[in-house]
Each structure stands twice: as C-alpha cells, then as structure tokens.
Amino acid sequence: MxxxxxxxxxxxxxxxxxxxxxxxxxxxxxxxxxxxxxxxxxxxxxxxxxxxxxxxxxxxxxGFVDMHVHGGGGASYASGVAEEALVAARTHLRHGTTTTIASTVTGEIDEVCRQASVLSELVEDGVLAGVHFEGPFISINRCGAHQPDLLRDPDPALVRKLVDAARGTARMVTLAPELDGGIESIRLLKELGVIAAIGHTDARYDKALEGIEAGATVATHLFNAMPGIAHRAPGPIVALLEDERVTVELVGDGVHLHPAVIDLAIKGAGLDRVALITDAMSAAGFGDGLYPLGPLQVRVEDGVARLVEGGSIAGSTLTLDVAFRRAVTLNGLSLVRAAQVLSLNPAKLLGLDDKVGxxxxxxxxxxxxxxxxxxxxxxxxxxxxxxxxxxxxxxxxx
Missing domain, CATH: 2.30.40.10 (Urease, subunit C, domain 1)
Incomplete structure (x- = not known):
C-alpha cells in the first residue's frame, strides 16, 4: 500500500x-x-x-445519510436529467450527505419510470444509494406539493412497474394504505425487498395499523401530510409512533415541525426509530426564487418553499449539516445521538450499515x-x- x-x-x-x-x-x-x-x-x-x-x-x-431528498443546488432528481441529478447529489455532498436516496415526485407513470431509469444509472455508478418513489399513490386529501390530477390508487401492477423501472435500485415507496390496492401493494413491496412507507395519507388509526401489519416500516415525514392527533381519533401518527417496527422520518428545518414536536416524536418513538431527513427540493444550497417541483411551481422566500398555487409547503431548503446542528443545539441531542438519527438509523433501515452510518x-x-x-x-x-x-x-x- x-x-x-x-x-x-x-x-x-x-x-x-x-x-x-x-x-x-x-x-x-x-x-x-x-x-x-x-x-x-x-x-x-x-x-x-x-x-x-x-x-x-x-x-x-x-457522513450523513439522507433517505428522503428531492434535489438541491438548483437541480431536481425528478428532472429525468442525469446532469441535474449529479448537481443535486454534489450539493448535498458538500453539506455532509455522503449517502443519498433520491426521491421522485408525482408525475405520469411513464415519466416517473423514465426518471427512475436515469437515477438507477447513478446508483450503479455509486453517486446515489437508491431511489425513493414519493407519489403518485397518495391521498388527494393530503397531497401537499403533488399535482392532484396525477394521483393514482396504488394498483400493485403499477407499483411493480415503478419498482421494475428502477432496475433493482428502488429502496422505498411512499403510499397511502387506505386507497384501493394500498394494503396489497405494501405486501408486494415487502416481497420485493422494497421499503413500504406510509405517508401523504388520510388513514384512520386502524387502517394505519393494518398497513404496518402488512409490512410498512417507515412513516414519511411524520406529522406532515397526514391528519393530526385527536383524542377520539388518534389517526396514523399515533399508530406509526407506537409500533416498534416503524422508523419515523422527521424534517428538522424549523418550518415543517416545531422543535417541541420533534422532542415529542423522539420521546414517543425512541431514538432508535428516528431518522432526520431534509425532504429538500432544488432550492437547497441555492437560494430564493421560483423553481419547478415535478409539474408544479414553487416559490422560495426566506428559505421557505411553498407552492405558487395554494401555498402548501413544498419540501424544504434544508441540508443535513444544518439539521445536525439544530438537533444538538435546539433538541439537546448529544453528539452520539445526533449522529445516530442522521447517519446510523437511516443506514440500518436501508440495509447499508455494513458500509456507512x-x-x-x-x-x-x-x-x-x-x-x-x-x-x-x-x-x-x-x-x-x-x-x-x-x-x-x-x-x-x-
């Protein structure tokens, strides 16, 4: 040597x-x-x-592991352009994210399949660690920054089509279990070795439990794009927090969640089941302005991303170095625990902890x-x- x-x-x-x-x-x-x-x-x-x-x-x-990120540096993983995906990955790499799962957004099925094919090549080249499909199998009532007329029920055949398009690089699919085909698709994903995540959902407590029993193991950005907790209707949040098989994603940017809510989630789930993510869109590491998010337009002002039409939060401009600092200074996590929720926990969930985390x-x-x-x-x-x-x-x- x-x-x-x-x-x-x-x-x-x-x-x-x-x-x-x-x-x-x-x-x-x-x-x-x-x-x-x-x-x-x-x-x-x-x-x-x-x-x-x-x-x-x-x-x-x-190095940080981001299991849910849509873009950065002015570029989007949903563009279907390899050069843009490289810009996004390199932007977050400069902020400490050494392992990236690229997230898509709702689009026409064939277009998302094309995007997955492009991203899969970057996985094969070692730039990315996998692909996450967020949409189109989500609730119209909780769609957030996803185009409503492109949403689809999670027909297992369509779910398989997306997974196949990623050519073995699909790591996770977010879906709403209450939709027709939702439970069957969760079972299919489990069989295929792909993580089924519950998110953008209007599910009741019992239906969320059914999804977990079928094999769902992740809560996509817990609290966001799902009904809140009511004392007679606990909804999906309680089901996802209480089950030891579920890892809960939390967006630690101070916009998606108040720091006290992050504290509550950590206490409820325990640190072994928390993964801090960015859910970043293309403006991360780039600046304010107008940006595309799939087929939608987003305006970023003072670092906060919202849809031009309707004003829904449209991802974040967070990078994981900032999330680490906030976890330590605002949520009081030790250095070891902060490293756990930003690196080791997501690496374990993704089956990558033999190499990273x-x-x-x-x-x-x-x-x-x-x-x-x-x-x-x-x-x-x-x-x-x-x-x-x-x-x-x-x-x-x-």
Whole structure:
C-alpha cells in the first residue's frame, strides 16, 4: 500500500457509536476506516508514512445519510436529467450527505419510470444509494406539493412497474394504505425487498395499523401530510409512533415541525426509530426564487418553499449539516445521538450499515468535520476529501 492510500487524522474529537473519544486518531486506508481510537503518544507511524493531519479542536462525525431528498443546488432528481441529478447529489455532498436516496415526485407513470431509469444509472455508478418513489399513490386529501390530477390508487401492477423501472435500485415507496390496492401493494413491496412507507395519507388509526401489519416500516415525514392527533381519533401518527417496527422520518428545518414536536416524536418513538431527513427540493444550497417541483411551481422566500398555487409547503431548503446542528443545539441531542438519527438509523433501515452510518473499522471513510459551533468544516467520502481539507492540512506533531 502506498502512502497516498493512507491518511491519518489526529487530535480530533471522534464521535463513535459507543461514545465520544477526545484526542482521537483515525486512520483511513484505501477509502475505508482502518482504525478509530484514542491517540497514543507512543504510536509509531510506519516507515515512510506521511505525518498525520492535525484536527485538534475539531469534531469528526460519520457522513450523513439522507433517505428522503428531492434535489438541491438548483437541480431536481425528478428532472429525468442525469446532469441535474449529479448537481443535486454534489450539493448535498458538500453539506455532509455522503449517502443519498433520491426521491421522485408525482408525475405520469411513464415519466416517473423514465426518471427512475436515469437515477438507477447513478446508483450503479455509486453517486446515489437508491431511489425513493414519493407519489403518485397518495391521498388527494393530503397531497401537499403533488399535482392532484396525477394521483393514482396504488394498483400493485403499477407499483411493480415503478419498482421494475428502477432496475433493482428502488429502496422505498411512499403510499397511502387506505386507497384501493394500498394494503396489497405494501405486501408486494415487502416481497420485493422494497421499503413500504406510509405517508401523504388520510388513514384512520386502524387502517394505519393494518398497513404496518402488512409490512410498512417507515412513516414519511411524520406529522406532515397526514391528519393530526385527536383524542377520539388518534389517526396514523399515533399508530406509526407506537409500533416498534416503524422508523419515523422527521424534517428538522424549523418550518415543517416545531422543535417541541420533534422532542415529542423522539420521546414517543425512541431514538432508535428516528431518522432526520431534509425532504429538500432544488432550492437547497441555492437560494430564493421560483423553481419547478415535478409539474408544479414553487416559490422560495426566506428559505421557505411553498407552492405558487395554494401555498402548501413544498419540501424544504434544508441540508443535513444544518439539521445536525439544530438537533444538538435546539433538541439537546448529544453528539452520539445526533449522529445516530442522521447517519446510523437511516443506514440500518436501508440495509447499508455494513458500509456507512458510523465511524467503525471496515466501513467507508465517510466523514464530516465540524468546528466547536457545529459548523461544517470539511467532508470526506470514501477516503477522498470533497471540501475543506485545506483548513487543517498541517501535519500533527505526534
């Protein structure tokens, strides 16, 4: 192995799944983590090895895993254009999302199939980690920023058509279980090894439970695009929160949910069942203005995205580095717990935790470096610096 294939980071605070190691030493070899341990002053580097990089004063957390994101950098995954999808993925990568599941929006079935085919090639190239179909199998009463006249009942044949179009890269399908074919489609997705997510739903409590029993294991952006909790009609929120088989997505941007509601969801579900997501649209990392969201138009003002017609919230402009910082500073999560809900939990749900989601030997060297204010400083993906390495490219003394 050449020295070029080996990087040592020294002096940083390492956020491991088992706790925080101060003055840590992290070794990367051939794009993977070789070790992550407390620094030992007596450690002698291999003969001819480059001196370690000094990360004293910085915190290193695992690269973030976003299981629900529609775009960024002015580009959308629903465009059906590979170059746009690359822009979106690279935008979020620069904000620490090293593993991305690309989400589509409601459209004509054949068009969404075409988009899935384009995205599947980027999965095969290692840019993306999978495809999430959000719509068209959702409730017209809770459609949010999805075009109502393009919504469809979840006919299992149509669900299979979308999954097949992704050529083995489909990771998740969001649907409303109360619609005709909803329960059957959830069973089909389970058979196909694709996550069935309950969302954009008007389901009653009992129907949501039926969907969970059929195999649904995710709540798509819990609280949003579903009926609220009433004391005689608990609705889908309570069903999804109380079942230990369900992971609940939460959008931590301060627009979709009040921080107190996030606290409530964490207490109700437990930290092992929470995944913070962005649900970001193309304006993320780009700025205010007018943007397409599938066939609809969105106006972004002061970072808040709403449909031009009707004013519904239309995704977010959030990036996961901001979500991490909010989780720590507003929701009071420890560094370890914040890393869990932004990295390890979604990685486990997606079946990717053997490679990503935590700082452990043998996993991909996907790392985010933060300063003491939890601001992003640098990002590494598979051992390659994406941004920020020049900040600390000074050899450490030990």
């Amino acid at each position: 050449s020295n070029a294939d080996r990087t040592v980071l020294a002096g940083a605070r390492l956020v491991l799944p088992t706790g925080v190691v101060d003055n840590g030493r992290l070794t990367v070899e051939n794009g993977r983590i070789a070790e992550a341990v407390a620094a030992d002053a007596s450690t002698t580097p291999p003969v001819g090895a480059a001196p370690p990089l000094d990360l004293s004063g910085y915190t290193v957390v695992p 935590s700082i452990e030997a043998g996993k991909d060297a996907d790392l985010v470096v933060l300063d003491d204010a939890h601001q992003l400083v640098a990002v590494m993906r598979k051992g390659e610096w994406i941004v920020g390495a020049e900040v600390f490219q000074v050899p450490a003394s030990v």
